[in-house]
Amino acid sequence: MTASQRAEDVRRLTKRLVLRGGAVVARGQLNRKPARCDLSPAPEGSGLQAIPGDKGLPILGHALGAATLPIEFLESRLETYGAVSWMRGFAMPIVLALGPEASQEVFANSDHVFSQRGQEFFSGRFFKRGLMFLDFEEHHFHRRIMQEAFNRERLSGYLHSMDTICRDAAARRDDELLVYPYLKRTLLDIATVAFMGDEPGPQSDLMSKAFTECLHAATAVVRFPVPGLRWWAGVRGRRTLEQYFHANIDARRNSGGDDLFAALCRARDEDGNQFTDDDAVNHMIFLMSAATDTSAAAATAALHQLALHPEWQGRVRAESAEISDGRLDLDALDRMQSLGMVINESMRLLAPVPAIFRKTLKDTSIQGYFVPADTMVVVAPLFNHYWPGLWSDPHAFDPERFSDARREDRSHRLAFVPFGAGAHKCIGMRFATVVVKVLIHHLLRDHRIEMRPGYTLEWDMTALPAPTDGFPVLIRRVSDSNKNMTVAT
Numbered sequence: 001m002t003a004s005q006r007a008e009d010v011r012r013l014t015k016r017l018v019l020r021g022g023a024v025v026a027r028g029q030l031n032r033k034p035a036r037c038d039l040s041p042a043p044e045g046s047g048l049q050a051i052p053g054d055k056g057l058p059i060l061g062h063a064l065g066a067a068t069l070p071i072e073f074l075e076s077r078l079e080t081y082g083a084v085s086w087m088r089g090f091a092m093p094i095v096l097a098l099g100p101e102a103s104q105e106v107f108a109n110s111d112h113v114f115s116q117r118g119q120e121f122f123s124g125r126f127f128k129r130g131l132m133f134l135d136f137e138e139h140h141f142h143r144r145i146m147q148e149a150f151n152r153e154r155l156s157g158y159l160h161s162m163d164t165i166c167r168d169a170a171a172r173r174d175d176e177l178l179v180y181p182y183l184k185r186t187l188l189d190i191a192t193v194a195f196m197g198d199e200p201g202p203q204s205d206l207m208s209k210a211f212t213e214c215l216h217a218a219t220a221v222v223r224f225p226v227p228g229l230r231w232w233a234g235v236r237g238r239r240t241l242e243q244y245f246h247a248n249i250d251a252r253r254n255s256g257g258d259d260l261f262a263a264l265c266r267a268r269d270e271d272g273n274q275f276t277d278d279d280a281v282n283h284m285i286f287l288m289s290a291a292t293d294t295s296a297a298a299a300t301a302a303l304h305q306l307a308l309h310p311e312w313q314g315r316v317r318a319e320s321a322e323i324s325d326g327r328l329d330l331d332a333l334d335r336m337q338s339l340g341m342v343i344n345e346s347m348r349l350l351a352p353v354p355a356i357f358r359k360t361l362k363d364t365s366i367q368g369y370f371v372p373a374d375t376m377v378v379v380a381p382l383f384n385h386y387w388p389g390l391w392s393d394p395h396a397f398d399p400e401r402f403s404d405a406r407r408e409d410r411s412h413r414l415a416f417v418p419f420g421a422g423a424h425k426c427i428g429m430r431f432a433t434v435v436v437k438v439l440i441h442h443l444l445r446d447h448r449i450e451m452r453p454g455y456t457l458e459w460d461m462t463a464l465p466a467p468t469d470g471f472p473v474l475i476r477r478v479s480d481s482n483k484n485m486t487v488a489t
């Protein structure tokens with residue numbers, strides 16, 4: 001065994017232990033005794049209530065339990081304290097605003113009280129001035145310009161390269177496949193072509209490493225650069241990305257192209273406003289990261305469900321075979337309704353962005369509870385997707401709940417929020433839906449995926465969800481005569 005294999009084994013083992021440790025923390029650490037609230041009390045006569053809650057473990061608070069077994073953890077919070085409660089995590093008090101009503105107040109943000117500084121705390125250092133970290137008027141100004149790069153016509157242009165790259169990747173894949181690395185690699189190749197207008201190759205590997213370093217740095221425990229640790233690697237990754245985009249910006253402004261980078265460099269809002277060089281670079285760095293790990297998580301979750309449910313896999317394959325034999329277009333993708341329902345149901349069961357953070361700029365309230373200024377507030381899309389009363393049997397995989405006949409996702413405006421809601425709702429939502437469909441369509445059209453007997457997928461939830469072992473599957477060719485069978489044989 002080589003040193004790097006040994007290091008990999010240790011890494012896996014540590015992750016598993018963290019997951020098991022998290023289970024104990026999530027189930028056992030809820031302190032049901034009344035605790036002194038870390039937040040300042042409601043002003044007298046305000047009529048607002050103090051938020052119930054507890055600290056959790058010394059130093060860590062509840063961060064470990066919340067990150068490792070989030071659904072169980074949030075279920076116990078709801079049961080113990082109700083929809084709004086406080087806890088400690090990352091050495092600060094955090095207010096949980098759970099469920100559709102509480103999250104609606106935060107997303108609606110009618111008094112401009114909930115700032116993106118909450119998101120910035122985790123990843124702002126490495127994705128600074130990305131669209132998601134801007135607030136209010138400035139955010140609105142940038143979003144209007146960026147919107148131009150995401151219209152249907154542009155999407156149709158990006159689809160062309162997605163289709164080619166996914167088809168080639170599916171043709172090249174091995175019979176034993178690690179799903180997550182395969183999807184990440186393919187998504188980065190798509191980003192290289194559709195976003196940067198470059199060719200996939202060694203450059204993609206360099207960029208992939210730099211993005212991963214930035215993403216992992218967001219959840220670093222030691223939040224200053226110590227050589228070899230996550231934060232330090234994130235600083236290095238950010239520098240690599242800035243150098244790459246700055247070196248290419250003049251060419252994109254002058255000669256244009258069909259890629260997103262060119263679109264951003266040239267995009268104007270209705271008043272003719274354009275991005276500066278720094279703006280375009282900052283937006284690209286954030287967009288690349290916003291697009292890849294989220295879409296990889298969504299596609300992995302869907303492929304996992306399809307491997308668990310061969311009847312749905314057969315149905316999706318039959319639909320793919322019927323709808324498209326040649327080049328994909330947006331209309332063909334819209335007609336892949338079974339695949340659409342499977343993707344939605346998989347994102348419901350495992351929201352690719354499980355939690356969304358905000359920081360209060362002034363004293364405010366959520367659901368009648370007092371929330372002081374400068375408090376971190378968390379909304380959990382993950383948990384809206386299990387909220388009592390909105391979904392029938394929420395823990396079950398049941399894509400038909402998204403069918404026209406049932407539309408459980410419409411049981412509340414915020415029942416289904418994998419892409420968030422309000423002013424910061426994902427600008428790449430349509431792009432993401434398209435890319436995840438194209439990836440799965442090409443992988444499953446001619447092949448069946450199976451898991452080894454007894455295999456269980458474990459998710460690492462310490463950053464965006466990712467399988468701890470990459471999710472190994474076996475790939476079997478499906479004969480042409482079997483493609484239209486709705487149940488895989």
Ligand code: HEM
Nearest residue numbers: 131132290291294295298352353419420424426427428432
């Ligand atoms: C399945 C894949 C994806 C999921 C689940 C997802 C989820 C989200 C969520 C929940 C937010 C809201 C964050 C907040 O409220 O603070 C968001 C924002 C954003 N997403 Fe996505 N996203 C996905 C794919 C993409 C893709 C493919 C792109 C770009 C091509 C993208 C670009 C963005 C941007 C720029 C924002 C910030 C929007 C703003 O602040 O106005 N996302 N995404």
